[in-house]
Amino acid sequence: MTAPLRLCVRRSDIVGSAGPATEVAVVVPSDVRHIEEAVELMARHCFSGLPPSPRMRFRLQVTLSEALANAMICGNGEDPSKTVAIRAECHRDLIELTVTDEGVGFDPDDVANPATAGDIESQCGRGLFLIWHLSDEVAFNAQGNSICIKLRRPSSDSTQRSTP
Numbered sequence: 001m002t003a004p005l006r007l008c009v010r011r012s013d014i015v016g017s018a019g020p021a022t023e024v025a026v027v028v029p030s031d032v033r034h035i036e037e038a039v040e041l042m043a044r045h046c047f048s049g050l051p052p053s054p055r056m057r058f059r060l061q062v063t064l065s066e067a068l069a070n071a072m073i074c075g076n077g078e079d080p081s082k083t084v085a086i087r088a089e090c091h092r093d094l095i096e097l098t099v100t101d102e103g104v105g106f107d108p109d110d111v112a113n114p115a116t117a118g119d120i121e122s123q124c125g126r127g128l129f130l131i132w133h134l135s136d137e138v139a140f141n142a143q144g145n146s147i148c149i150k151l152r153r154p155s156s157d158s159t160q161r162s163t164p
Contacts, residue, residue: 014076021091022048028084030066030076035068038086042097046090053154059134060095063149066127075101075145097149105144137152 024045028038039061046060068084076082082102089096111128132138137150 016149024088026086028086030072030079030082032069032072032078034139035065035072038068039064041064042086042088046088046095048090050090050092050153056151056153059151060097063131063134063151064099066130067097067147067149070127070147071101071103072097072144074101074106077103085097093153093155095151095153099149100141100146103145105141107118107150108140141151 022045024039024042026042028034036092043057043060047057052060064086068086070083072078076084079102084102085098085100087098087100108128113129131147131149135149136152137148139148140146141148
């Protein structure tokens with residue numbers, strides 16, 4: 001059994017063009033055993049004060065899990081000396097997740113669509129396929145080692161407030 005994951009979470013309020021937001025940043029060891037715990041930690045912070053719909057929770061958990069798995073396995077080559085940085089900007093109507101690995105990067109245009117007949121058996125590209133279909137926007141940095149995922153909150157999510 002491995003030791004429990006201990007993370008240092010930096011949470012701060014920021015003001016930007018989209019209005020007030022909360023930033024949450026975490027650095028995770030490049031070990032797939034930590035994905036579930038890191039996703040739950042980020043979800044807890046991203047939804048603090050604005051409880052999500054079940055669909056929004058699902059979208060965040062799946063897209064972040066897939067982005068972390070890709071960063072750890074493909075980006076960092078499962079090298080335990082490398083880490084993956086997660087940053088979330090949580091706005092009233094939008095959550096913006098950024099996952100960055102220490103790898104050399106890739107060209108997302110070179111990833112085949114796993115839903116096409118010739119690639120249906122391939123394991124490659126399934127995570128990106130899910131991310132693209134569950135997100136409102138997806139972008140990569142020029143190097144290809146950082147993905148930005150935008151999830152818009154449904155209007156019912158952004159108007160709910162939890163009581164302290």
